[in-house]
Amino acid sequence: MTKDMTAGSPARLILEFAVPMFLGMLFQQFYSMVDTLVVGRFLGVNPLAGVGSTSSLNFMVIGFCTGVCNGFAIPVAQMFGAQEEGRLRKYVTNSFLLCIAFSVVMTLGVVAACRPILTLMSTPEDIFEYAYVYIVIVFWGIPCTFLYNILAGIIRSLGDSRTPVVFLALSSVINIVLDLVSVLWLGMGVEGPAIATVLSQGISGVVCLWYMYRRFPILRASKEEWKPEPAYMGKLCYIGIPMGLQYSVTAIGTLVLQAAINGLGATVVAGVTAAQKIHAFLACPTDALGQTMAPYAGQNVGAGKFDRIDKGLKAASLVGFVTAGICLVIVLLFGRELTLLFVDAGETEIIEYSYRFLLFCTGGYCLLTLVNTVRFTIQGMGFSVFAIISGVMEMVARVAAAMVIAPIVGFVGICLAHPLAWLAADIFLIPAFVFCRKRVQRGVGEVRTGV
DSSP: OOOOOSSSOHHHHHHHHHHHHHHHHHHHHHHHHHHHHHIIIIIOHHHHHHHHTTHHHHHHHHHHHHHHHHHHHHHHHHHHHTTOHHHHHHHHHHHHHHHHHHHHHHHHHHHHHHHHHHHHTTOOHHHHHHHHHHHHHHHHTHHHHHHHHHHHHHHHHTTOOSHHHHHHHHHHHHHHHHHHIIIIISOOOTHHHHHHHHHHHHHHHHHHHHHHHHHOGGGOOOTGGGSOOHHHHHHHHHHHHHHHHHHHHHHHHHHHHHHHHHTTOHHHHHHHHHHHHHHHHHTHHHHHHHHHHHHHHHHHHHHTOOHHHHHHHHHHHHHHHHHHHHHHHHHHHHHHHHHTTTSOTTOHHHHHHHHHHHHHHHHTHHHHHHHHHHHHHHHHTTOTHHHHHHHHHHHHHHHHIIIIIHHHHTHHHHHHHHHHHHHHHHHHHHHHHHHHHHHHHHOHHHHHHTO
């Protein structure tokens, strides 16, 4: 059930790993899109705008959870590459203990802060309660988010990107059924899709835990290996927290951008909401390539095979550039039609806002490709602190677009925010990779042990 990524063609290994990752992300985005589709089609424009107005806040919190879990999996990948199974299991058990603590603290804190944050974001009054009800339920499900993501991250670190896809597919099916039942049969509002999201991810996580215990003997820890160890927790936090903060820092800029979008009214919010959902779907190939590079780089660092990191990064980036071109063509030809998944054909103004936003986003996908492949490669090598700096670069660019450019050129400034953020991150990440690559080859022991 495991896969050694330290031998064989880097391009082939990356594609074999990334394709299941891509399918998994499609499933994930599919059930997220179903949430939006059900809300937009059956509950109306204001509930749709309310759910959409929480996307940046959702990304900031859930992105932190996901980033932390991905970071916790990196030492596991390094120990797998180094063939140190005892230390691997200790990293796994200590990551589980940390996830329990993180999930409790974050759930209580974030739920309490939801209403004040939505107020600070200038959420319009006519959609405020829709936004609050939806996001507070999602945040009560933070433990489910941690459960699934830490399991998926650990399994991927062992070279298996297929198993998590199976459980995402299960989660997607459950989510879709619960969406339709809650809204069409039980007559619930936005709380229905929110509850469906939490329950589906929780069920998927529990089943994944059972399966992982049965099918991955390498992860079966002894009682002694379950004891908390400060040294292991320290390294996990050193790598995981910066990766989580990278998402959160990036999301601060997105929150400012969302506040600027909210200030333009419910029609613009609805248009951008639909576009963001389509963008999330289209960005799956580059996201999958990026997340592939973390376990790939981690295993090869653990094995001391540094030349394979360079070859893998080039191969992943090239594939990303090709998919970026395909996505741009799709939007040019079918961008407006894709928006009709979420709104009626009569909502012509919403459709145009969505189409324009999508054009700018997909036009910058080559930049997004480098953000993903280079950043995750750096993280896989053990330099996750650099992720925070790249996140700051993205944040600054989005804030500038929302507060400086948008007041001058209007909605075009909003459309420029994501491409400018990706450009700013690339300006930092490319030289940062060169620096990290030289350092990792000079200090093999330092990187492998995390001292």
